[in-house]
Amino acid sequence: MKFRTLGKTGFNISEVSLGTWQLGGKWGEPFDAKDAAETLAAAYESGVNYFDTADIYQDGHSEHAVGEFLKQHPDVHYSTKIGRKLETHTPASYTKENLTTFVESSLKNMSVEALDLVLLHCPPTSVYYDPTVFWTLDELKQAGKIQNYGxxxxxxxxxEKALQFDISAVEIIFNMFRLRPADRFFAEAQAANVGILARVPLASGLLSGKYTLATTFGKDDHRTYNRNGAAFDKGETFSGVDFATGVKAADELKHRLGTDNLADMALRYILMYTAVSTVIPGASKPEQITANAQAAELPAFTEDQMAIVQDIYNTYIKNPVEYLW
Incomplete structure (x- = not known):
């Protein structure tokens, strides 16, 4: 495993980390503490030293599981996300009182004195225009409850708007089907010494290359109920790509890149960008994270391979995805 510096945090973190939305159970399934502990252990044994969680993942169980792991492995770093616990997710909910309550809850869940990195969890756009939100995070940092925020x-x-505040990192969707951040944001982030956490790296599994038009998902899986953005931003599911189009594009990627293991290639592609501090694939079972971690060891993409990805993006994905996110 190779390591990169996460922006202003100074944390030396693994190029492949672990996203814990699915920790201890796939989407829609009950939380399993044993599976969660085994997945975290497998990640650590594979060289992963960075976990990304959130206060709403598995109703707080994800944060608790990561916190328990930290007791035995204090060298591990992490981010947790706040802001989505309220039933009504509106700009008005991002008050000093609520933000402080969220942070206190995460501190309790994780049994730590200060949180490594706190991220606002995809707040409404107008929140980025409210400096009092970020001033509150500054106060929580000064009080020693958080070390960094983003x-x-x-x-x-x-x-881009968030860069005007004292953020240490930005977590953003970036993958073979979502290339705009590289063109529009990465250079700005590097200039500001802000780390990039690349999330949804496999486009909700489309870039595993294993899906067909006949593939189905459980009724409680967001890949079933959120394809048109019924529950949250459409861009979270399949990176906003139409499912049939995504399957076709993934098949062509496999063919033109000459691989049956598109998932590993998709993760390695993201790491071609030096602005990226780490890529965050999810995993619900130990064997998944072990496979993900190996992607960092693949050879670098050639110029021709990079051009193939760009060509398929331009042909199938760019319109309308690039203009929406």
Missing amino acids: VSVERVEEA
Whole structure:
């Protein structure tokens, strides 16, 4: 495993980390503490030293599982996300009182004195225009409750707006089907010494290359109920790509890149960008994270391979995806 510096945090983190939305159970399944502990252990044994969680993942169980792991492995770093616990997710909910309550809850869940990195969890766009939100985070940092803060965003413009504040990192969707951040944001982030956490790296599994038009998902899986953005931003599911189009594009990627293991190639592609601090694939079982971690060891993409990805993106994905996020 290779390591990169996460922006202003100074944390030396693994190029492949672990996203814990699915920790201890796939989407829609009950939380399993044993599976969670085994997945975290497998990640650590594979060289992963960075976990990304959130206060709403598995109703707080994800944060608790990561916190328990930290007791035995204090060398591990992490981010947790806040802001989505309220039933009504509106700009008005990002008050000093609520933000402080969220942070206190995460501190309790994780049994730590200060949180490594706190990210606002995809807040409404207008929140980025409210400096009092970020001043509150500054106060929480000064009080020693958080070491660093940043944002998890839906849109490039939100990431650009956040740079005016003292953020240490931006978590943003970036993958073979979502290339705009590289063109519009990465250079700005590097200039500001802000780390990039690349989320949804496999486009909700489309870039595993294993899906067909006949593939189905459980009724409680967001890949079933959120394809048109019924529950949250459409860009979270399949990176906003139409499913049939995504399957076709993934098949062509496999063919033109000459691989049956598109998932590993998709992760390695993201690491071609030096602005990226780490790529965050999810995993619900130990064997998945072990396979993900191996992607960092693949050879670098050639110029021809990079051009293939760009060509398929331009042909199948760019319109309308690039213009929405």
